[in-house]
Amino acid sequence: MKKFTKYVLAEFGGKVITREEFEKACRRFGENTERAVNFMISYGYLVRILRGLYYVKTPEEFSMGKSVDTLKIISLGMNRLGVEWYFGLNTALRLNGVTHEFSPVIHVISDSIYRPKTIEINREDVKFIKLKKNLFGFGVVEKNSMKYSDLEKTLLDMVYLSRYRSTPEERIVATLIEYGKKARKKKLAEYLKRYPKSVERVVKNAGLV
Known part of the structure; x- marks a missing residue:
C-alpha cells in the first residue's frame, strides 16, 4: 500500500x-x-x-473486506453537507418497522439535492428527491446519526409526491390503508397543515383523518 x-x-x-x-x-x-x-x-x-x-x-x-452499510455512508455524507435531509418513502417505511419488504431503491429526501435518475452508491441504487423547505423541520426521527421520516410524515410525503409520479389515486389510497393502521391521527392532522389541500383530500378518502 x-x-x-x-x-x-x-x-x-x-x-x-x-x-x-x-x-x-x-x-x-x-x-x-x-x-x-x-x-x-x-x-x-x-x-x-x-x-x-x-x-x-x-x-x-x-x-478485512468488510461491507459498509450504505445508509451509514449516505448519512455521514448528508450530515457533512449540512443540508436538511432524511430517508423517506419505502426506505422510511422499513426503518419505521411497518414493513420488511425489500425495496431496490434507497430514497433520500432533502431541501437542496435532486437527481433525475437513480445513482449508485456502494453498489446500491439511490434516488435523491428535493422537497420545498416548508416541508422540513418536523416529523423526522434521528437515530445514530441517521435521519428518517416518522410514519405519519412518510405517508403524507407519499401522497404529496404521487402527484408528480402520475400514481393512480386508488393505488396511493390502498397504500395509506395498508400502512396507516399504526399512524396517529392527531399527528397526521397536525402535519397536514404543512401540505396542500389536495394531500388532505386523499388522506381523508383513505379514512386516516
Whole structure:
C-alpha cells in the first residue's frame, strides 16, 4: 500500500472527505488528484457518495473486506453537507418497522439535492428527491446519526409526491390503508397543515383523518 493511501485511510478512515480535502492531501504527497481518486475508488478504498464527496474506508474495513452499510455512508455524507435531509418513502417505511419488504431503491429526501435518475452508491441504487423547505423541520426521527421520516410524515410525503409520479389515486389510497393502521391521527392532522389541500383530500378518502 502506497504511503499516500495509508495516510488517507489513517487520517480519514470511517469519515467523509471532500474533494478539497483530498486535493490538499494529494498536494502534500505530490499525487495527481484525478488519478488518485480513480485509483482509490477502483480498488475499494473510497466510496463515492456524490460529486466531490467520498466515504473513506477504515484500514480494518478495507483489509478485512468488510461491507459498509450504505445508509451509514449516505448519512455521514448528508450530515457533512449540512443540508436538511432524511430517508423517506419505502426506505422510511422499513426503518419505521411497518414493513420488511425489500425495496431496490434507497430514497433520500432533502431541501437542496435532486437527481433525475437513480445513482449508485456502494453498489446500491439511490434516488435523491428535493422537497420545498416548508416541508422540513418536523416529523423526522434521528437515530445514530441517521435521519428518517416518522410514519405519519412518510405517508403524507407519499401522497404529496404521487402527484408528480402520475400514481393512480386508488393505488396511493390502498397504500395509506395498508400502512396507516399504526399512524396517529392527531399527528397526521397536525402535519397536514404543512401540505396542500389536495394531500388532505386523499388522506381523508383513505379514512386516516
